[in-house]
Amino acid sequence: MKNDIHKSSWIVILFIIFSFELFAQSVVSFTPRSSQKAPLPYKGVSTYNIQGDFVMLGNTNMTLASYNDLKNNNSNPMVVVDKDNDGTTYNSSMAELKLGTLASECSEILYAGLYWTGRAENSGTESSYVTYNNKNYFKNKVKFKKEGKTYFEVDAVNQIAYPGSSNSFIYVGYADITDYVRAEGVGNYWVADMALLAGTNQTGYFGGWGMVVVYKNSAMKWRDITVFDGYSYISANGSTQTLDISGFKAVQSGDVKVKMGLMAGEGDVVTTGDYIEMRQRLTNNYTKLSHTNNTTDNFFNSSIFTGGNNRNPITLNNTGMDISMFDLPNDGNVLINNNQNSTRFRYGTNGDLYSIFSIVFAVDAYVPEVIGENTPANANTIHGTPVIPGQELEFDLKMYNKGEEAVKDLKVEIPIPFNVHYDGATIVIGSNSTIKIPSNTTVTWTPPVGSAPGATPQNTLGGTLVWNIGDLPKDLSKSILQGTLKYKLKVTANCAFLATAGPCALQVSLNGKITGKGATSNSVVSSDLVREYGIGACAGPIYDDFKTTITVDEAFLQACNLPVDNKNLQFKAFCSLLNNEFPRAQIVDLYPLGTKFFNQVPSSFDSNVGVVSNGFAVPTNGTKTKYYAMIPGMDPGCYIGLETSLEVINSSPTAKDVAFCEGDNVVLDVVLSSTGVANGYGLYYFSTETDTTPLTSPPSPTDVDVYTFWVAEGKVSNGILCTGPKVSFTITINPLPVVAQDVAKVSTCENNDYSLNVSTTAVSNFNWEYASVTSPTVWNPLDNSTFSSVISVSNGTLNISHATKVIDGIKVRLIGKNNTDCEKSSNEISIEIKDCQVITNPMLPNKSKN
Structure with missing residues (x-):
């Protein structure tokens, strides 16, 4: 660019370090980048002290509309790069991840960080997205995938910086992608849908991405590697800035090899004046740095120098994107000596403008072995x-x-x-x-x-x-x-x-x-x-x-004989507990000494949130309460479960009201619920709703009255009765009607008339019956048609007209029913028809002499 044109450089260096100091005016202060996704023991470290190395890869997502190896992006038409053959993406490019050439099969990825940068505005205020084809593309989001997989969205969550016009609208995003890259390994990676704009601009549009990957390999030498990032803006003709680092430990003897990696944005292929240099160890002089594809006076020249890995597209002029890895010129240990543990970088410009936001540094390390x-x-x-x-x-x-x-x-x-x-x-x-x-x-x-x-x-x-x-x-x-x-x-x-x-x-x-x-x-x-x-x-x-x-087989579990439901140990009490809680010792004593219990998911063993320090509460409605146990030394997020509950009975039987006549056997109409049947519950009867002691037998009253009783279903365990809700029912004992029991035998002569009256009280329905001589125990209905016109009945009266021998020897009785359908029978009444002497008088009717 010309001197009045903004210049932005995106530099990413993965560099292992224990501590650092930064002397620079920064929009975002430089700090070591650690990863919570790295495997132990590297999780959260700021310096990777490993047998291993780091690599960089990346590409540009914009290029010149009319490509030329020696043409800047400023004031020239720019277009997006879209190489993934995916019609749903707006821009895309690819770079290959390779883990060196030394026994790559021995390598294990420890950390992967993704950076993306661009300039997508010309004037106005900072915005969080740009729009293309009615779709918004956010600066802090990109799409990412390994070749052959499906794109997923990566969100920087506002890391690192998204400034406005004061920083030439140059934005930088970052995301920790360690999990994904550790799982997918080496191969081609794609980044798509960056917030970019095509067109012509005096400063120039640009955009691209880069990855930093740290890996260990037992076949390699020991190195200290640290990653710094931030956002330092160097204005045109601005003063130099310095970055001091310390904490590494160079090898004790011999040549000290030092590797650097840088990424930059908006570095032009033609414009010169930008530099980065390193202080010599014995003087205050500085050595300007460069690599094969750039010069000391034009360090950021749109070159991608990452070891010959594959890219798509592959261009010499990457129109604003610089990514490079190279060894420092440390012949004679002029920059870093044996046992040295600190150094200083200086960077600046004599006319251009740019922004640095990451530097990676790896030095051969000394490790007492x-x-x-x-x-x-x-x-x-x-x-x-x-x-x-x-x-x-x-x-x-x-x-x-x-x-x-x-x-x-x-x-x-x-x-x-x-x-x-x-x-x-x-x-x-x-x-x-x-x-x-x-x-x-x-x-x-x-x-x-x-x-x-x-x-x-x-x-x-x-x-x-x-x-x-x-x-x-x-x-x-x-x-x-x-x-x-x-x-x-x-x-x-x-x-x-x-x-x-x-x-x-x-x-x-x-x-x-x-x-x-x-x-x-x-x-x-x-x-x-x-x-x-x-x-x-x-x-x-x-x-x-x-x-x-640890393998836990079924035989071990059977020998333990503990009630477990869905990996939760069950502590279940029958019916009730004192103070509605399990005594602490009853639960704690089953677990290893020192186990800590919580009433919510614990964040770690050391947490004091939700700690159970007394008994273990139990709800009275039969639902379960979940508790969590952690043994000292358990990792956060690892715990074992247990549940407490009461075995309460919530079901009730079905009970219907019943009515009987005085003297009948009382038969109750009470049925267990389906739950009661399944659980083998019994029926328990109570005189009142508040009684806790059941009757010794089902109720069977005899006196005429209306009785109310209560019934519940439940069971006895360890001598304790537990029942569910009681339901009421009534037993009604109705009175019998009054029917005479001392009616005398009927004895009359053949051909005579006779009237038999049975006295009754409260009888509303009269039924006469008879038993024949041949079947004296079989009672048959008796009405006016049974013996033609010889016997007729009406209510409590039985009349005999012109008695014949046909009815001689039969028995009759009256059954009276009252309005509650209770019945009473009279005594059995015998009928005797005698042969009597006949008095003859032509002037009188024939009458037998009785």
Whole structure:
């Protein structure tokens, strides 16, 4: 650009560091970029002290409408690049992620950060988006994917800066994409739909993206790598600015190799004057930096210099995007010397304008190399092989000094996983006469933070095994075994824990930390334990965790015999509890000592929000209350569940009112509910609604009256009766009618008339019956047609007219019913028709003499 034209440079350098100072006027202050998505032990670190390296990749999403290798973007028509053959994207470009050429199969990605930058406005105020084809494209969002996958939106959430005209509308976005890139690995990555505008502008439109990836590789040398980012705006003809960094530790001897990476935006291929330089270690002079594709007086020249990886498009002139990785000119260690731990960068312009927002720096590091080989010591202790409850794990921790100096204050701390017990250790001193650990080394076990008083390795899971070694002699051969710690662990067999543990609680991960100081250099020793060594190209030490998984089989769960529902241990009381809570000891005593309980999902073991410090409350309506338990040492987000509840009975039987006549057997109409049938409940009767003691038998009153009783369904457990809601019903005992019981026998002569009257009271329905001589126990209805006109009945009266022998010997009775349908029978009345002497008198009717 010309001197009156704005210039923007986007620089990203991934650089490992422990601390830093920045002396520059910044829109956003520079700070080390750490990642919470990086795997342990790199999560949250500001300096990656690793055997490994970093790489950069990226591309431009804009180009000249009429491409030329030597034409700037200012005052020239610009168009968007769209290469993904996806009709739904507005702009897109691709770059390949490669992890170097040295045993790339040994590499593991630790961190990936995505930056994007552009200028999409010419005048006016800052806006959060640009519009193309009636669609808004936001500056803080892009689409991202690995080739062959589906685009997803990446949101910078307002990182890093989106300034207005005072900073030439140059915006920079950032997102941590570590999870995605760790999962997808090497290959082609695409970025699409940046907030860009095509057209002509005096300053010039530009836009593009870049990635920084840090990875470890056991076949590589040790490096300190740190990533800084911020937003520093350099105005035209502005003063120089400096960036001081410190905390790295260069190698003790020999040449010091230093690698840098930069990304810049709005750097023009033709315009000169922009530079970045580094202070020489012995003077206050500075060395201007450059790489193969640029010059010291035009550092940001729209070149992408990232090791020959594939891109689409591939252009020499990237119209405003600079991405480069290169080695510093440190011949004779002129810039960085052995054991050096700080340096300074200076950058500026003699006429142009630009913005820096990230620098990456990697230096060959010195690491006092104490090796602790943590290897299984028996046939049943195998990395990646499941273990069972109660199983013993045995390890030999073998100590070597493979560095260049003796080490003092050496100590090994092994955090015992929260699901195993420490089970003892012995120390074996090396056999060399002089190169060996001291004879007074000690090993101790310390309980986990938050453990209960009286904690021991036998009653408490986890804790820390501490081996205080002291001095570790220098070993010129780098091969002498100086001492061994033989220690044992025992997998928990706690039923309450294992019966409800999810996957995170069943993972056993074991590692440790070796600390100390170099006896000569005072360099800090900080190293994980070596699990094993790679083979072939990956033959270096592997500083990873020993991992296994506890397998809980059905036989173990049956032996535990604990009620578990959906991985929650069930604490259920029958019917009621004192103060509506489980006593604390009844629950806590089932779990490992030191377990902490919460009434809501805990953020971590150390949280005091929702801690249960007394009893465990239980609702009285039968619903469940969820609690959460954490054992000291559990990772945040890992917990085990339990639930409390009362076994209450909420169902009721169906009871109908019944009515009987005096003297009848009382038969109740009460039916269990379907719930009652399923649960085997019984019926319990009560005299009043408030009674708590049931009747000894179902009610069966005999006296005439209307009775109200109550019934509930329930059961008895451990001598305690629990019933559901009571329902009422009535038993009505109705009175019988009065029918005479002393009616005399009928005895009359044949052919005579006779009238029989049975006295009654409260009878509304009269029914006469008879029993024949041949079937004296069978009663048949008797009406006026039964014996032709010989017998007629009316209410309580039976009349015999011209008695015949046909009715001789029969029995009759009257059944009277009242208005409640209760009936009473008279006594059985015999009828006798006698043969009597006939008096003959022609003047009189024939009459038998009786």
